[in-house]
Amino acid sequence: MTLLSVSRLTKSFGGLMAVNSVSFEVASDSVVGLIGPNGAGKTTVFNLITGIYRADQGEILFKDKSIVRLPTHRIISQGIARTFQTIRLFQNLSALENVLAGCHCQMKSGVIASLFHTPRQRREEKMALEEAMEALAFVGLDSSAMQLAKNLSYGKQRLLEIARALATRPSLIVLDEPAGGMNEYETWQLVALIEKMKERGITVLLIEHDMSLVMKVCENIVVLEYGSKIAEGTPDEIKTDPRVIEAYLGVEEDD
16 A cells, blocks of 8 residues: 655746756655756655645655645654654653653643643643653663663664654654664664664655665555656666666767
8 A cells, every 4th residue: 555655746946946846756665766966856745745845746645644734743643753853852851751752742631631641641641751761772772761861872873763752652653864864783773673663563754875774675666756756666777777876877879
């Protein structure tokens, strides 16, 4: 079943065409890679999917419903979570408090219930605490729950961002260069984590420059260049596609 459908997505900034009529689909329970050289428009596509930018043209369907005009908080409530290319944590809060911030977007109690600490609000707080600890355990950070985010290693901060995204209970998690800055061991942990997410029924869409990671975890890969889609297929198909090879390596000009 198709979970996410992007159709003729277009976005320009002034005279620059950042995304030019891009279309692709993401099947449920799959891992899909979005790759391309620097400046290809990958993060702009992510920002359009997650409501940070508004598309000039095109459609985005999630679970067969349009989200192209929804604000970010509504998109999160529909079941899409994301991480960012640059780490965006509350550095002076604990790992647990950072993940609780993700849980709170799914809570139903309003301001009055919070002020009077009603039974419903207490139940939700208890459930949020349990879910936050479960998310930390899922990424292997339960033993670091009380550490300040700024005291965690770079790789663990990346995992903490993923835990916070998972705490929103997503059907689709969008990862923007999750392996950026990670060492070989941390990257191996990330591969295992992505596979665990898929086993749990969480669909993954990722941007990543580490091609060995992309080829290992992705079932389908979409390739962008200068804002346009130039190829789509399995890892084996993408590795041998002449348009992809040219985009990444260039071609020698004839004398």
